[in-house]
Amino acid sequence: MLLAFSEAARLIVGFDPELVAIVVLSLQVSLSAVVIATVVGLPIGAMLAVGRFPGRQAVIALLNGLMGLPPVVVGLLIYLLLSRAGPLGALGMLFTPAAMVIAQSVLIAPIVAALSRQVIEDAWREYEEQLRSLGASLFSAALTLLWDTRFSLVTVVLAGFGRAAAEVGAVMIVGGNIDGVTRVMTTTIALETSKGDLPLALGLGIILIGLVLVVNAAAHLVKETAQRRYG
Amino acid sequence: MAMTRKLLSIFAFLLAAASASAAWAADRFITVASTTSTEQSGLFKHLLPAFEKKTGIQVRVVAQGTGQALDMGKRGDADVVFVHDKVAEEKFVADGFGVKRFEVMYNDFVLVGPKNDPAKVTGGKDIVAAFKKIQSAQAPFASRGDKSGTHAAELRLWKAAGVDPAAGKGSWYRETGSGMGPTLNTASSMNAYAFTDRGTWLSFKNRGDLTIVVEGDQRLFNQYGVMLVNPAKHPHVKKDLGQAFVDWVISPEGQKAIADYKIGNDQLFFPNAKK
Amino acid sequence: MLPLVLDGVCFAAGGRAIIDRVSCEIGNGPRTVILGPNGAGKSVLMRLCHGLLQPTAGMITWNGRKNGRRPHDQAMVFQRPVMLRRSALANIIYGLKLAGVSRTECELRARDVLEVVGLAALADRPARVLSGGEQQRLALARAWALGPEVLFLDEPTANLDPNSTRDIESIISAIHATGTKIIMTTHNLGQARRLGDEILFLHDGRLVERALVGTFFAAPASAEAAQFIKGELPWQ
Numbered sequence: 172m173l174l175a176f177s178e179a180a181r182l183i184v185g186f187d188p189e190l191v192a193i194v195v196l197s198l199q200v201s202l203s204a205v206v207i208a209t210v211v212g213l214p215i216g217a218m219l220a221v222g223r224f225p226g227r228q229a230v231i232a233l234l235n236g237l238m239g240l241p242p243v244v245v246g247l248l249i250y251l252l253l254s255r256a257g258p259l260g261a262l263g264m265l266f267t268p269a270a271m272v273i274a275q276s277v278l279i280a281p282i283v284a285a286l287s288r289q290v291i292e293d294a295w296r297e298y299e300e301q302l303r304s305l306g307a308s309l310f311s312a313a314l315t316l317l318w319d320t321r322f323s324l325v326t327v328v329l330a331g332f333g334r335a336a337a338e339v340g341a342v343m344i345v346g347g348n349i350d351g352v353t354r355v356m357t358t359t360i361a362l363e364t365s366k367g368d369l370p371l372a373l374g375l376g377i378i379l380i381g382l383v384l385v386v387n388a389a390a391h392l393v394k395e396t397a398q399r400r401y402g
Numbered sequence: 403m404a405m406t407r408k409l410l411s412i413f414a415f416l417l418a419a420a421s422a423s424a425a426w427a428a429d430r431f432i433t434v435a436s437t438t439s440t441e442q443s444g445l446f447k448h449l450l451p452a453f454e455k456k457t458g459i460q461v462r463v464v465a466q467g468t469g470q471a472l473d474m475g476k477r478g479d480a481d482v483v484f485v486h487d488k489v490a491e492e493k494f495v496a497d498g499f500g501v502k503r504f505e506v507m508y509n510d511f512v513l514v515g516p517k518n519d520p521a522k523v524t525g526g527k528d529i530v531a532a533f534k535k536i537q538s539a540q541a542p543f544a545s546r547g548d549k550s551g552t553h554a555a556e557l558r559l560w561k562a563a564g565v566d567p568a569a570g571k572g573s574w575y576r577e578t579g580s581g582m583g584p585t586l587n588t589a590s591s592m593n594a595y596a597f598t599d600r601g602t603w604l605s606f607k608n609r610g611d612l613t614i615v616v617e618g619d620q621r622l623f624n625q626y627g628v629m630l631v632n633p634a635k636h637p638h639v640k641k642d643l644g645q646a647f648v649d650w651v652i653s654p655e656g657q658k659a660i661a662d663y664k665i666g667n668d669q670l671f672f673p674n675a676k677k
Numbered sequence: 678m679l680p681l682v683l684d685g686v687c688f689a690a691g692g693r694a695i696i697d698r699v700s701c702e703i704g705n706g707p708r709t710v711i712l713g714p715n716g717a718g719k720s721v722l723m724r725l726c727h728g729l730l731q732p733t734a735g736m737i738t739w740n741g742r743k744n745g746r747r748p749h750d751q752a753m754v755f756q757r758p759v760m761l762r763r764s765a766l767a768n769i770i771y772g773l774k775l776a777g778v779s780r781t782e783c784e785l786r787a788r789d790v791l792e793v794v795g796l797a798a799l800a801d802r803p804a805r806v807l808s809g810g811e812q813q814r815l816a817l818a819r820a821w822a823l824g825p826e827v828l829f830l831d832e833p834t835a836n837l838d839p840n841s842t843r844d845i846e847s848i849i850s851a852i853h854a855t856g857t858k859i860i861m862t863t864h865n866l867g868q869a870r871r872l873g874d875e876i877l878f879l880h881d882g883r884l885v886e887r888a889l890v891g892t893f894f895a896a897p898a899s900a901e902a903a904q905f906i907k908g909e910l911p912w913q
Contacts, residue, residue, distance in 0.1 A: 254477050254478075254479050255477055255478035256478060256479070260478070261638070263638065265479055266462060266479070297759060300724075300729055300755065300759070301755065301759035304727065304729065304753045304755075305752075305771075305772050305776075306749050306776065307775055315761065315771075318762075319761050319762045319763075320762075321762075322762075347462075347464035347465075348464070348465070349462045349463060350441075350446070350447070350463065352460075352462050364587075365442075365581060365583035365584040365587065366442050366583045366606065366607070367583060367587060367590075367606050367607040367608030368607055369607075369608075397762075400806075401762045401803045401805055401806070402762070402803055402804075402805025402806040
C-alpha cells in the first residue's frame, strides 16, 4: 500500500502527462457544466424567489427534489437521449466531452437553482418593503438581489462545482470512459481500482480530494471575508 | 472585479482548449465497442497507436461487457464491434446488424484459485472436471454474472459439467455483476475461485493469494471477432474508416502487432485471422 | 399629488381588524404625526398610505384620483434601515437611478445629500457596516435625495440612542423646511411634541382624535388620548 502511495506521489510531483491530461479534462468538463448550470439556474432561482404565482410552492418542492437526482440516473437519461437510437442521436454527441458537460449541467442546475432561490428569498424578505418603496419592479428587484447576495451565490456555485467534479455515474455512462477522450478523474479512479492498479487511482484520488477541499475552503473564505467587509 | 476577469479568462482558455482538441479529433475517428477484458489487458494501448499513426484515424474504444458492446452496435452508437462471443457475433451478423464477422485472435481462459486449493483442482487439465469438483466441495467461486463473453463461456462449462450454479447462489457461487477486474478483486479478497481470461489475469496486480490452477484445456479457447456495424441499418456509421480498422486488424501488419503484445515475457493474444 | 384622502379605510388580517374605518384628509403644510400606543396600527396605516399594502375596504385617493399616487414622488424611511451590500454613496445612487435620474446627476445629488446629513466622510464605506444611527441617517439621505413631495417615516428613531435620535430629528425638520410634507409615526410623546404640527391619534385601529399639537397635549378631547398622554396603559 505504501508503495502505491509513493508511486502516486511520484506521478503527481512529476506532472505525469497522462495524469495531467485527465485532470485538465475533468476541470474543463466540470467548469463548463457549472457555468451552464449557473446561467440557467440563477435566473430561475431569482424568479422563483421574488415571483408569486399559483403552483409556486409545488415548483419549489420539485426543484428541491431534483437536487437529489442520482447522477447515474441522469447519465442513463442523457444516454437514451443522445444514443443514435434516441431522439437526439443525429447530433452524434454520445461518448464525447460535450455529452459529459450536458449530463453534469443537468445534474447541478437544480442545485444552483434551488439553493440560489433559498438565498435570494431570504434576502427578499429583508429587502422587499424598501425596494418596493423605492419603486423597483419585480424584475429590477431580482437583479438587485442577485448582485446583493453575490457572496452567498458564489458559495452556491462552488457547491455545484464540487458536486460535478466528484460524480462518476453520469460521466461514465454518457462518456464511455474512452482512453484519452472522455476519461476524467473519477472514471479513471473507478477503472484503475477495478484493474487492481492503485498508483494512478490513488494519485488522482489525492488530487480530487485536494480539489474538493480547496473548493470548500474557498467558499468558506468568501463568506467570511464578505461578512466582515460588507456586512 | 479583477478576480472575476481573471477567472473568466482562465475559463475561456479552458473552453477554447477543449473545443480545439475536440475539433481536431472531430473528423477522423471511429467508435469501437469492445469488452472490458480486452481493454484491461492493455492490448488497445499497445495496438491502436500503430493504427492511428498509419492512417491518422483516432480509435475511441468504449469498453463494456460483450452483451452491452453488441447492444451498442445494434443501436448504432458504435462503428465497429470487437468482442469474444462467436455465437452472439454470428447472430449479430445474421440479424443484419453487422456486415461480416472476421476472426482476429484468440486467447484462453484460465481458472484461478487460492493457493490452498480447497477443491483440489490444481494442475488439472480438465476444466469441466475441475468445475464439478468445485461444486461438490462447495468452494467459493466468484462469477462475473454480467452477460459478458467470459460469463457466457463460464456458463457453458457449468452446463457441460452438469452443474446448475444458480443452485449455489448466495452460498458458494457469488455473482458480482461486474467486469473482470472487479470480479478478480472480489475473488482475491474472498479467496475464491474465478474464471478469467489470461490477458486480464496477466495484467491484474491485486492477486492476493490467487494463482492459476487449471489451464490448457481446449475448451478454454477464447476466440475474438471483429465486425463493421451495418451502414444499411445505420447510415451514419463511418463505414470507410471503420472498414479500414477491420482490414488493418486482420492484415499481416495488425496481426503481427497483436502477437507482439507481451506482458513480461508472456504473449497474451494469438492472432488467427484467416489469410 | 396631495391631498391624501382616506375614506373608510379598513385593513383586516388573520380575522382581525387592524385598521378600522379610518377617514381623514391629509394636506400639504404641517408636519403630521400619527401617534398612538404600540399595536394601534400606526405602521399598517403608514404602509396603506404609501401603497405597500392595499386596504381590504374603503378607498385611498391622491389628489382626488385613485391612481393619483406617483411612486417616485414619495419616499419612506422604515424603523430598521435596509441597506444594500454596497457603499453608502452607491445606496443613494441606487434610489436615484430607479427614479430615472441621469448618471452624472445621480452622483452629484448623492454627494450633496450626504454632505448635508454629515456622512460625506463615509461615502465609500460599505453601508451595512455603519452604525445604526449612521444607517438611519443614510436612509433619510436616500429618501431626501429623491426630492419627494411626501416623506413617510415609520418610527424612525425607535431603535436609536438619544444622540442619533436628535440628529435624525433635526434632519427631518430640515427636510420639512425645504417644502417636503412629513408624515411620521411615533409612540414617543416627547418626539411628537418636538416634531409634530398636527397629531392624528390612533387607538386600536381607529382614528380617535385629530388636533393641532398644542391643543392635543393641553386638552385632549378623547379619553384614550388623555390616558395615553398621562402614560397609563391603554385598553384595560
